[in-house]
Amino acid sequence: MTKTVAKKVPKPPKNSLAGKRGGWAADFRKHKMLYAMFAVVMIYYIVFHYLPMAGIVMAFQNFRPAKGFLESDWVGMKNFIDFFSGPYAGRLIRNTIVLNLYLLIFGFPAPIIFALMLNEMRAKRYKSVMQTVSYMPHFVSAVVACGIVSLFCQSSGLLTSLFHLLGLSDQVDMLAYPQYFRSIYVIMDIWQSLGWGSIIYLATLSNVDLNLYEAADIDGAGRFRKIWNITLPALLPVIVVQLIMRIGSMMSLGAGNVILLYRASTYETSDIISSYVYRAGLQNQKYSLGTAVDLFNSIINIGLLTGANYVSRKVTEESLW
Numbered sequence: 026m027t028k029t030v031a032k033k034v035p036k037p038p039k040n041s042l043a044g045k046r047g048g049w050a051a052d053f054r055k056h057k058m059l060y061a062m063f064a065v066v067m068i069y070y071i072v073f074h075y076l077p078m079a080g081i082v083m084a085f086q087n088f089r090p091a092k093g094f095l096e097s098d099w100v101g102m103k104n105f106i107d108f109f110s111g112p113y114a115g116r117l118i119r120n121t122i123v124l125n126l127y128l129l130i131f132g133f134p135a136p137i138i139f140a141l142m143l144n145e146m147r148a149k150r151y152k153s154v155m156q157t158v159s160y161m162p163h164f165v166s167a168v169v170a171c172g173i174v175s176l177f178c179q180s181s182g183l184l185t186s187l188f189h190l191l192g193l194s195d196q197v198d199m200l201a202y203p204q205y206f207r208s209i210y211v212i213m214d215i216w217q218s219l220g221w222g223s224i225i226y227l228a229t230l231s232n233v234d235l236n237l238y239e240a241a242d243i244d245g246a247g248r249f250r251k252i253w254n255i256t257l258p259a260l261l262p263v264i265v266v267q268l269i270m271r272i273g274s275m276m277s278l279g280a281g282n283v284i285l286l287y288r289a290s291t292y293e294t295s296d297i298i299s300s301y302v303y304r305a306g307l308q309n310q311k312y313s314l315g316t317a318v319d320l321f322n323s324i325i326n327i328g329l330l331t332g333a334n335y336v337s338r339k340v341t342e343e344s345l346w
Contacts, residue, residue, distance in 0.1 A: 084317035104317035113301060121297040125275045127211045133271055135215050136222030137264060141252060143223065144230045156227075159220025171285035174213050175200060184209075200286060203294040210286065210295075225267070226260055233259045265343040273330025276322045298322050 053060055079094070084104055086097040108114055139159065146152040162170065177184035178199040188194040199205040233255065241251045280299035287295035298318060306315020338344035 080316060081320055083313050084320045086313055088313045088316075090312075100313070104314050105321065107314060108318050108321070113296070116293065117296060117298045117301050120294060121276055121278055121299075123294075124207055124210065124297060125278055127207055128214055128278075129271060129275075131211055132215050132218065133268065135219050137226055137260065139219055140223040140226035140230065140260075141256060143227060144256065145248065145252075156220065159223070161220070162217045163221035165217070167281045167285060170213065170217060171282055174209065174286065178205075178209060201288060201290055203291040206287065206291045206295040210282065213282065213286075225263060229260055229263050230256065261341070262343050265337050265341055266345060269330065269333045269337055269345055272333040273326055275329050276325045 082094055083097075085099060085101055086094070087100050087103075088094075088097045143152055143155060146155070165173075174184075176182055179185060180196055180198045185194065185196060185199055188199070189196050194205060199209060237255050238251055241255060246254070276298065278297055278299060280297070280303050283295060283297055283300045284303060287300065299322070302315045302319050302322075305311045305318065334344045334346060
């Protein structure tokens, strides 16, 4: 007679959750600090991102704080119609798009180029000093940064004098003239974000296999050839992701620096959607109109993000999802 041998079911490894009594409870006891950190992040997003989404209903109401959401009059699409039929819609959309295009063309490549330059430095001490100095403007508050820019742009300021020597402007207060606002804003944004934006690219370059550079040296490749064939391909996935996210926020230019720098005389080129939402929603207490404009802004951003992700997936096979 043939003897039937029962197969032994392998025991789960000791560190497996399935092999422990309590499962998630045991894992929670073991990693309490990690769960606590995760809980703080979740609470932040729930309180400041998900719960405020209930305020979207204000865009379709004539909202009155005394009445609240439930008793305010429902007006449907009236706030959207008022905005698009008003005198400022075209100017606000144009200024937001143009300013974001300037930042995309000049500001987006700046951290990439800076990271490549730092990566090519051989003097480690000088490289560390350059990194530290470039990171500092990111931690300067918006009020202080805009105050410095305002001083530099006065009629006798450093930036005004430099532009005057180069023949780019007259010896005037440049922030009072609409034709100078976009250039000043883009330069300020690059100054603030150059070093901080380069961190992710430098972190990516630190993981590039050095054997690739050694093989390129053996083949006689020069520095620029190595950058083109090794360094940039290593950065491409990160660049694509950052570009998609940047395009997805094209209409969400922050109002902080704009409000601190612009004046009534420069509204023609400086007034953007977010600054209008601030004036209409908070200063003029038109909460429903401000919410409607901001909702329109968010919908356009979702469309841009989806479109950029689709094009990137088709062209480069890199995407967010």
